[in-house]
Amino acid sequence: MGTIIDFKDVSKSYGHHPVLNQINLAIPSSEIFGLIGPSGSGKTTLIKILIGLESLSKGEVSFKDEKIKAIPFFKKIGYMAQSDALYEELTAQENLHFFGSLYGIKKKDRNRRIEEVMKTVDLLDHRKKPVHLYSGGMKRRLSLAIALLHDPEVLILDEPTVGIDPVLRKEIWEQFQKLKEQGRTLLITTHVMDEAERCDRLALLRDGRIIATEKPETIKESFQVSSIEEVFLKSGVSSL
Numbered sequence: 124m125g126t127i128i129d130f131k132d133v134s135k136s137y138g139h140h141p142v143l144n145q146i147n148l149a150i151p152s153s154e155i156f157g158l159i160g161p162s163g164s165g166k167t168t169l170i171k172i173l174i175g176l177e178s179l180s181k182g183e184v185s186f187k188d189e190k191i192k193a194i195p196f197f198k199k200i201g202y203m204a205q206s207d208a209l210y211e212e213l214t215a216q217e218n219l220h221f222f223g224s225l226y227g228i229k230k231k232d233r234n235r236r237i238e239e240v241m242k243t244v245d246l247l248d249h250r251k252k253p254v255h256l257y258s259g260g261m262k263r264r265l266s267l268a269i270a271l272l273h274d275p276e277v278l279i280l281d282e283p284t285v286g287i288d289p290v291l292r293k294e295i296w297e298q299f300q301k302l303k304e305q306g307r308t309l310l311i312t313t314h315v316m317d318e319a320e321r322c323d324r325l326a327l328l329r330d331g332r333i334i335a336t337e338k339p340e341t342i343k344e345s346f347q348v349s350s351i352e353e354v355f356l357k358s359g360v361s362s363l
């Protein structure tokens with residue numbers, strides 16, 4: 124299992140304000156990789172650099188050993204932004220058709236894929252509803268369905284389960300597990316600590332620096348704590 128995404132000495136500043144500081148991070152393929160850190164620690168910025176929505180100030184990023192500016196977007200990755208980018212006046216199904224055509228999915232395959240992904244996020248019965256009638260959690264799930272639509276090799280999900288109740292969150296994590304078993308790579312940001320524990324590997328981010336990268340168990344052992352939350356508490360962050 125090789126490295127699929129590799130950040131080398133990546134730094135980013137907005138004006139004189141450093142946001143990411145010499146990030147070195149190798150993300151293995153076919154794993155669930157969690158980027159964990161308090162609000163403002165730089166998670167979204169790191170992800171935006173990866174997909175080309177932000178430029179880096181220093182360093183480089185490689186995808187499959189090839190130095191890149193950003194991951195070739197539509198073919199390889201499914202991206203779910205931290206805030207939903209949906210057309211509120213359209214129905215869920217219309218949104219999916221729109222993004223499906225953008226990804227270049229043929230119309231006859233599109234209907235089948237839409238049904239599959241809506242089933243995955245448990246929204247099949249609500250597919251004809253305009254999105255402005257959706258709750259926050261339903262919008263999150265629809266965004267996830269859109270990210271899955273073109274069956275991408277890598278999924279980059281920025282706080283995918285915000286506003287989703289614990290029962291459905293568990294189901295969505297089971298889905299993440301299945302995607303991984305099919306060989307997909309998942310890069311997920313979260314500040315929910317029980318989600319951190321479900322990742323194969325974690326990078327803990329604090330003030331734009333990585334304070335640990337390892338399997339959750341190994342991180343807990345090396346900090347001599349029983350939960351990931353305590354790692355942050357021990358390293359000086361009082362709330363996530």
Ligand SMILES: Nc1ncnc2c1ncn2[C@@H]1O[C@H](COP(=O)(O)OP(=O)(O)O)[C@@H](O)[C@H]1O
Nearest residue numbers: 137140142160161162163164165166167168169
């Ligand atoms: N476009 C921007 N201009 C200036 N500062 C920004 C911009 N985007 C993010 N930041 C700052 O960068 C830091 C990291 O933000 P972000 O990557 O969104 O963190 P996280 O996703 O971990 O909450 C924060 O201090 C935030 O205020």
Ligand SMILES: [Mg+2]
Nearest residue numbers: 166167168205
């Ligand atoms: Mg963020």
